[in-house]
Amino acid sequence: MFFCFDRSKNHEPFHVQLYNYIKNEIQLGNLIAGEKLPSIRFLAHDLNVSKQVIHSVYQQLLAEGYVESKPRSGIFILPFENLKFISDPSPINHDEEVESPNISIDFFYSSLDPSKFPLRAWRKCMNRALENINNMTSYGEKQGELHLRKQISHYVRKSRGINCTSDQIFIFGGTQQSLQFITRLLDLASTMVAIENPGYEEARAAFVQSQCEICDIPLDEDGISVSHLKQTLTKAVYITASHQFPMGMVLPIKKRLELLEWAKRNQSYIIEDDYDSEFRHIGKPIPPLKSLDNANRVIYCGTFSKSFSPSIRCSYVILPEDLVKHGIQHLKSYSQGASLIIQDALAHFMEEGYFEKHLRRMKTTYQKKHKVLLKAIENYLYPFVEVIGEKAGLHVLLYLKHIKAEDLIIEAEKLGVRIYFPNVHWSLQKPESIIMLGFGALSEHQIESGIQLLSSIINHGAVPKGDGK
Amino acid sequence: MFFCFDRSKNHEPFHVQLYNYIKNEIQLGNLIAGEKLPSIRFLAHDLNVSKQVIHSVYQQLLAEGYVESKPRSGIFILPFENLKFISDPSPINHDEEVESPNISIDFFYSSLDPSKFPLRAWRKCMNRALENINNMTSYGEKQGELHLRKQISHYVRKSRGINCTSDQIFIFGGTQQSLQFITRLLDLASTMVAIENPGYEEARAAFVQSQCEICDIPLDEDGISVSHLKQTLTKAVYITASHQFPMGMVLPIKKRLELLEWAKRNQSYIIEDDYDSEFRHIGKPIPPLKSLDNANRVIYCGTFSKSFSPSIRCSYVILPEDLVKHGIQHLKSYSQGASLIIQDALAHFMEEGYFEKHLRRMKTTYQKKHKVLLKAIENYLYPFVEVIGEKAGLHVLLYLKHIKAEDLIIEAEKLGVRIYFPNVHWSLQKPESIIMLGFGALSEHQIESGIQLLSSIINHGAVPKGDGK
Numbered sequence: 001m002f003f004c005f006d007r008s009k010n011h012e013p014f015h016v017q018l019y020n021y022i023k024n025e026i027q028l029g030n031l032i033a034g035e036k037l038p039s040i041r042f043l044a045h046d047l048n049v050s051k052q053v054i055h056s057v058y059q060q061l062l063a064e065g066y067v068e069s070k071p072r073s074g075i076f077i078l079p080f081e082n083l084k085f086i087s088d089p090s091p092i093n094h095d096e097e098v099e100s101p102n103i104s105i106d107f108f109y110s111s112l113d114p115s116k117f118p119l120r121a122w123r124k125c126m127n128r129a130l131e132n133i134n135n136m137t138s139y140g141e142k143q144g145e146l147h148l149r150k151q152i153s154h155y156v157r158k159s160r161g162i163n164c165t166s167d168q169i170f171i172f173g174g175t176q177q178s179l180q181f182i183t184r185l186l187d188l189a190s191t192m193v194a195i196e197n198p199g200y201e202e203a204r205a206a207f208v209q210s211q212c213e214i215c216d217i218p219l220d221e222d223g224i225s226v227s228h229l230k231q232t233l234t235k236a237v238y239i240t241a242s243h244q245f246p247m248g249m250v251l252p253i254k255k256r257l258e259l260l261e262w263a264k265r266n267q268s269y270i271i272e273d274d275y276d277s278e279f280r281h282i283g284k285p286i287p288p289l290k291s292l293d294n295a296n297r298v299i300y301c302g303t304f305s306k307s308f309s310p311s312i313r314c315s316y317v318i319l320p321e322d323l324v325k326h327g328i329q330h331l332k333s334y335s336q337g338a339s340l341i342i343q344d345a346l347a348h349f350m351e352e353g354y355f356e357k358h359l360r361r362m363k364t365t366y367q368k369k370h371k372v373l374l375k376a377i378e379n380y381l382y383p384f385v386e387v388i389g390e391k392a393g394l395h396v397l398l399y400l401k402h403i404k405a406e407d408l409i410i411e412a413e414k415l416g417v418r419i420y421f422p423n424v425h426w427s428l429q430k431p432e433s434i435i436m437l438g439f440g441a442l443s444e445h446q447i448e449s450g451i452q453l454l455s456s457i458i459n460h461g462a463v464p465k466g467d468g469k
Numbered sequence: 470m471f472f473c474f475d476r477s478k479n480h481e482p483f484h485v486q487l488y489n490y491i492k493n494e495i496q497l498g499n500l501i502a503g504e505k506l507p508s509i510r511f512l513a514h515d516l517n518v519s520k521q522v523i524h525s526v527y528q529q530l531l532a533e534g535y536v537e538s539k540p541r542s543g544i545f546i547l548p549f550e551n552l553k554f555i556s557d558p559s560p561i562n563h564d565e566e567v568e569s570p571n572i573s574i575d576f577f578y579s580s581l582d583p584s585k586f587p588l589r590a591w592r593k594c595m596n597r598a599l600e601n602i603n604n605m606t607s608y609g610e611k612q613g614e615l616h617l618r619k620q621i622s623h624y625v626r627k628s629r630g631i632n633c634t635s636d637q638i639f640i641f642g643g644t645q646q647s648l649q650f651i652t653r654l655l656d657l658a659s660t661m662v663a664i665e666n667p668g669y670e671e672a673r674a675a676f677v678q679s680q681c682e683i684c685d686i687p688l689d690e691d692g693i694s695v696s697h698l699k700q701t702l703t704k705a706v707y708i709t710a711s712h713q714f715p716m717g718m719v720l721p722i723k724k725r726l727e728l729l730e731w732a733k734r735n736q737s738y739i740i741e742d743d744y745d746s747e748f749r750h751i752g753k754p755i756p757p758l759k760s761l762d763n764a765n766r767v768i769y770c771g772t773f774s775k776s777f778s779p780s781i782r783c784s785y786v787i788l789p790e791d792l793v794k795h796g797i798q799h800l801k802s803y804s805q806g807a808s809l810i811i812q813d814a815l816a817h818f819m820e821e822g823y824f825e826k827h828l829r830r831m832k833t834t835y836q837k838k839h840k841v842l843l844k845a846i847e848n849y850l851y852p853f854v855e856v857i858g859e860k861a862g863l864h865v866l867l868y869l870k871h872i873k874a875e876d877l878i879i880e881a882e883k884l885g886v887r888i889y890f891p892n893v894h895w896s897l898q899k900p901e902s903i904i905m906l907g908f909g910a911l912s913e914h915q916i917e918s919g920i921q922l923l924s925s926i927i928n929h930g931a932v933p934k935g936d937g938k
Contacts, residue, residue, distance in 0.1 A: 064755055065691065065721015078723055112606040123599055130592055137581040137910060139779045173642050173782060174804050180678060189680055205802035209649060211658055211680035222534065252534015254547055286533055310608045311809035313642060313782070333674035333893070335643050339808055340780035424802070441606060 005047065014049060019057045026066050026077060033079030037067060104416040105450040109395040109438025110310060116365050117309070121354040122345070129344035140340035142331040144171020144316070148343045151350035152302070152316055159359075160274070161291035162300065164318050170327055173313040173337025175273065176206040178301045179238070181317060182271055183210035185330050186236055194237040196224050198425040200245045203238055203273065216427045219244065223251035226258045236269045242277040242286040246397060246422050246436060248389020250286050260289065263297035270298045276306040278359055280392040281367045296320035304346065306394060306440075307359060314338045314346060366394060372444045373437065373451070380455035394440040397422065400433040403458060408435060411457045417450050474516065483518060488526045495535055495546060502548030506536060573885040574919040578864040578907025579779060585834055586778070590823040591814070598813035609809035611800040613640020613785070617812045620819035621771070621785055628828075629743070630760035631769065633787050639796055642782045642806025644742065645675040647770045648707070650786060651740055652679035654799050655705055663706040665693050667894040669714045672707055672742065685896045688713065692720035695727045705738045711746040711755040715866060715891050715905060717858020719755050729758065732766035739767045745775040747828055749861040750836045765789035773815065775863060775909075776828060783807045783815060835863060841913045842906065842920070849924035863909040866891065869902040872927060877904065880926045886919050 005021050012020075025031040037043075040058065044051040058075055061067045067075050129135050143149070149166035156162040172178045183189060189211045195204055197216035207214060217228050217237070223244055229237060239259070241251040251259075263270050272289045280286065290300040300318040315338075319327050349355050373396065377387060381398070388397040400408060405421050412419050419437060423430035439447050474490045481489075494500040506512075509527065513520040527544055530536045536544050598604050612618070618635035625631040641647045652658060658680045664673055666685035676683060686697050686706070692713055698706060708728070710720040720728075732739050741758045749755065759769040769787040784807075788796050818824050842865065846856060850867070857866040869877060874890050881888050888906060892899035908916055 063719050063749075065719070065723055065725070078721070108607075110608055114602040114606045117602050117605050119599060119602060119605070122605070123596065126595060126599070127592065130588060130595070133583040133586050133588060136586050136588070136591070136778045136780050137583045138577075139579055139774075173806055176804055177806070184678060201802050202804060209653060209803075210678060250532050250534070252547070254534050256534070280532075305608075309605045311605050313804075313806060313808045333670050334678075335645055335671060335782075337642050337646070337782060337806060339782045339811060342808060342811070 015053050015057050018047075018053075019060055022057070022061060023066060031077050033077050035077045036073075037075040037077070039074060102416055103413070103418045105442065105446050105453070106418045107420060107437040107439065107450060108418065108441065109420060109436055110305070111438065111441035112306070112309065112394075113362070113365060113369075113441055115443070116361060118354055118358050118361075121352070121358075122349060125345040125348040125352070125354070126341070128348050129341050132344065135341045135344050138340065140336055140343065142334070142336050143328060144169065144336065144338065145340065145343045145347060148347035148350075149316075151347050155350060155355070156300075156302065156318065159285065160277070161287050162318060163291075164321075167324050168319050168321060170317045170319065170331070171336070171338050171343060172315045172317065173339075174305070175275065175301055175303050175315050176202055176209075177337045178303075178315045178317045179203055179206040179271070180210055181327075181330065181334075182236075182299055182301075183207060183212055185319075185323065185327055186269060188212050188236055191236075192232065192234040194229055194232055194234040196239060196244065197427045198246055198422070199238070199427075200240060200273065200275075201424045204427070207238070214427070219247060219249075221249070223249050223255060224259075226255050226262065229259075230262055234268065235266070236271055237263075238271040238273065239289075240273050240275065241289050242274055243280070243392045244389075245273075245275065246389075246395070246425050248393060248395075248397065250392070251289075256289055256292060260292060260295065260297060264295045268297070271301065272298055273301045275301075275303055276393045278307045279363060279366050279394060281370045290318060293320070296322050299323075307362075308346075308349075308355065312339075312342045312346065314342060366440065369439045369442070369444055369447060370396075373439050373447050376448045376451035380451050381458065384458050388434070395436055395438040398435050398437060400435065404432050405435045406432070408454070408457060412454055415453045415457070417453045419454070484522050484526050487516070487522075488529055491526070491530060492535060500546050502546050504546045505542075506544045506546070508543060571885055572882070572887045574911065574915050574922070575887040576889060576906040576908065576919060577887065577910065578889060578905055579774070580907065580910035581775070581778065581863075582831070582834060582838075582910055584912070585830060587823055587827045587830075590821070590827075591818060594814040594817040594821070594823070595810070597817050598810050601813065604810045604813050607809065609805055609812065611803070611805050612797060613638065613805065613807065614809065614812045614816060617816035617819075618785075620816050624819060624824070625769075625771065625787065628754070629746070630756050631787060632760075636793050637788050637790060639786045639788065639800070640805070640807050640812060641784045641786065642808075643774070644744065644770055644772050644784050645671055645678075646806045647772075647784045647786045648672055648675035648740070649679055650796075650799065650803075651705075651768055651770075652676060652681060654788075654792065654796055655738060657681050657705055660705075661701065661703040663698055663701055663703040665708060665713065666896045667715055667891070668707070668896075669709060669742065669744075670893045673896070676707070683896070688716060688718075690718070692718050692724060693728075695724050695731065698728075699731055703737065704735070705740055706732075707740040707742065708758075709742050709744065710758050711743055712749070712861045713858075714742075714744065715858075715864070715894050717862060717864075717866065719861070720758075725758055725761060729761060729764065729766060733764045737766070740770065741767055742770045744770075744772055745862045747776045748832060748835050748863060750839045755861075759787060762789070765791050768792075776831075777815075777818075777824065781808075781811045781815065783811060835909065838908045838911070838913055838916060839865075842908050842916050845917045845920035849920050850927065853927050857903070864905055864907040867904050867906060869904065873901050874904045875901070877923065877926060881923055884922045884926070886922045888923070 005018060040051050040054045044054045062069055066078060068078050069075050146166060148171060149169040152169050153164055153166045170181065172181060191212060192215045193207050193212040194215045194217050197218055204214060215232050215234055218225050224239055241256065243250065259270055270289055274288050277285050288300060290298045303315040304312060374387065377385065384401050386399040388399055409419055409421055419435050422434060422436040474487060509520050509523045513523045531538055535547060537547050538544050615635060617640060618638040621638050622633055622635045625633065639650065641650060660681060661684045662676050662681040663684045663686050666687055673683060684701050684703055687694050693708055710725065712719065728739055739758055743757050746754050746757065757769060759767045772784040773781060843856065846854065853870050855868040857868055878888055878890055888904050891903060891905040
């Protein structure tokens with residue numbers, strides 16, 4: 001075997017050069033199966049380097065399986081085929097910047113107001129969390145940090161009337177993760193899960209990912225049709241009772257009690273997603289089903305995405321007491337999805353009272369924006385539209401009387417206004433004339449301008465108004 | 470109707486008192502269905518408050534469905550049953566601190582070294598990310614932030630020989646999320662997925678959650694048995710090729726090429742989890758399968774949990790080019806699982822060169838610890854144990870020759886040393902005599918003391934050594 005290796009002038013270390021040389025020779029077929037590599041002693045002497053260098057190169061080739069070591073006889077090239085698979089990654093990179101249209105007013109329903117974010121307090125809490133370096137180097141508790149769970153249990157008791165211990169609280173990295181945990185816990189795969197139709201598309205997706213069969217329950221004017229639900233054999237219903245998503249109605253107490261009674265009789269579970277109940281613009285927040293549940297039938301899902309920040313990816317589930325042990329077992333093979341450092345920062349943020357203060361501030365802020373939005377709609381868009389839903393949350397739906405939503409969306413985009421088509425939330429018979437306006441992230445001025453721009457489309461006939469048929 | 474409401478002396482605002490009073494009267498059955506509430510004007514006058522106050526209370530009761538409003542006749546109590554459901558949450562909280570045993574040396578395999586964490590650089594990057602307040606108030610891109618994806622594409626090209634664009638990179642909040650995305654993308658629910666046995670338990674769990682059928686493939690001495698794999702009809706195999714988890718071997722090049730050839734012929738996919746390839750203590754890192762893939766059959770999973778921090782919950786998937794469009798569509802109904810603020814901080818951290826520097830430092834650190842661990846094992850535990858696996862990663866497995874793992878674990882715990890039983894990673898025929906020692910988080914001194922303490926158990930007969938049968 002002849003070794004034509006020359007140290008090249010490039011800046012790679014010698015052992016890398018040698019390693020690459022031998023590997024290439026094997027790949028090119030110049031060194032073939034069964035051939036013996038020169039002994040370490042010989043090659044070290046020949047190339048005038050230490051034996052250690054040759055040893056490390058051979059070890060690497062051994063580790064990658066190019067060669068094998070036979071005791072007391074040496075190191076041999078291994079046979080293998082399919083060398084065509086080996087491609088040399090060429091240093092190209094065809095990344096291109098994608099130009100996005102110039103949108104100045106975006107009625108996206110999931111964004112929050114950046115100007116009101118309590119940056120200083122949050123930064124303080126983040127830096128405080130960073131003081132405990134273990135927060136960066138470990139996974140943390142699978143159930144979520146106790147410190148945060150305690151804060152959440154205080155919060156839900158005070159603000160939502162839910163009486164639970166921190167043991168009952170399980171932290172996740174978002175509502176979809178919360179729901180996937182619940183499907184495992186209740187063993188819902190391949191079984192029927194009832195959901196509202198229209199309802200929250202991402203919840204549907206989470207159940208679909210867990211292979212649940214979806215049973216769509218229509219809405220009455222006051223929320224989920226309990227009579228429809230009663231005709232099903234489902235063991236679980238997912239519901240946004242305090243502020244139906246996307247329609248916005250509040251489930252009346254009569255139906256709440258009917259639901260609880262149904263769940264108790266059937267030994268079914270109510271999965272209550274209380275995603276934005278903090279922001280009710282008139283009156284007090286609506287008490288959640290969980291606060292009425294004395295039969296351990298309600299599993300409560302909360303999130304910080306609306307009340308604080310969607311960027312922290314932190315949600316929680318409150319289990320009935322009798323499911324807690326079972327719940328902990330079901331965490332075993334799963335990683336905690338919420339960042340430990342963020343959980344700790346959030347716990348400080350709540351403990352120091354910043355969260356409550358922030359909520360108070362945002363309630364006022366969103367209330368004002370909501371008012372401005374409704375007024376602008378009244379001033380500029382009536383009688384061409386109708387507002388759908390309760391006066392709560394961070395979005396409204398508009399029913400367009402003579403216009404297709406799709407057309408309005410396209411025309412609005414040209415004027416720099418982005419509005420949304422909520423029809424993904426309908427499972428069948430998708431509406432053609434409903435648009436969704438989120439107002440959380442927009443200033444009052446932007447809200448008003450945006451609506452004015454929409455009215456210019458509607459009023460000036462840029463969109464064919466049809467004949468209402 | 471007679472209203473016996475008296476303003477109480479407690480600190481609740483008047484409208485809350487009145488609201489609670491009416492609700493309680495309804496719940497107690499003192500106000501019954503069909504009864505009319507006093508008019509707003511009358512009650513305001515009677516209670517000597519503004520009409521607005523009464524109006525807001527009635528609105529709240531309306532919203533919650535306790536009462537209904539009949540145009541031009543007034544507000545009436547609605548009928549409902551099942552009042553027994555309504556329970557008054559009493560302000561108890563039976564949280565108790567759970568005492569954990571006093572563990573001073575924890576060989577947990579997923580923790581990292583807190584003393585080497587680049588805190589100052591990370592804090593700087595976090596605070597820089599916080600300067601862009603949109604990072605806190607929006608969800609960010611579903612595929613992950615472009616800024617971070619670009620950094621990852623540079624990194625994998627340079628360090629792993631993978632040539633891909635940022636378009637091919639998809640960010641998730643941990644490997645389980647990455648795998649769930651892949652199962653959706655490849656539509657693997659109800660189909661067979663091959664995994665290594667023993668193999669990474671959390672990967673198995675992610676496939677199970679997505680209702681895949683698991684096909685266990687045994688390991689040969691050099692990694693997954695490709696001949697067994699070839700006998701299956703699976704369309705996807707999950708593999709830890711560069712450092713098999715938990716056994717630690719490296720898949721030789723011959724098998725890598727066989728695997729690629731198999732995938733190409735069968736139009737199957739190889740899901741390569743390259744979880745800790747950064748830390749190889751001898752030689753260069755092993756090139757991933759993805760770097761050899763010129764037929765678009767390898768889906769690559771990377772994570773920052775070992776290389777930087779498990780607490781940031783950030784992982785990524787690299788798709789073959791021809792799956793990218795499909796991949797983006799599959800993100801539609803799912804939220805981004807990785808925190809936007811952390812993604813941005815991580816992108817800065819990589820861009821500024823901190824990540825590379827940190828990796829270099831950790832390679833040396835872990836190499837030293839690994840050496841100390843092996844030496845301590847040799848000094849104190851030979852000949853009672855055997856080390857299993859390649860010299861890479863942040864854990865080793867020990868085969869205990871005459872001792873049951875369970876017994877050693879119990880005795881070690883009494884001395885403040887926690888060691889782990891890896892048998893969750895075996896699907897069947899779980900080994901009784903293997904323990905897992907992670908050393909990432911321990912100091913060299915702790916490693917040595919820990920092994921000494923284990924040896925005191927083994928040598929002093931605290932554990933029955935049996936007769937080797």
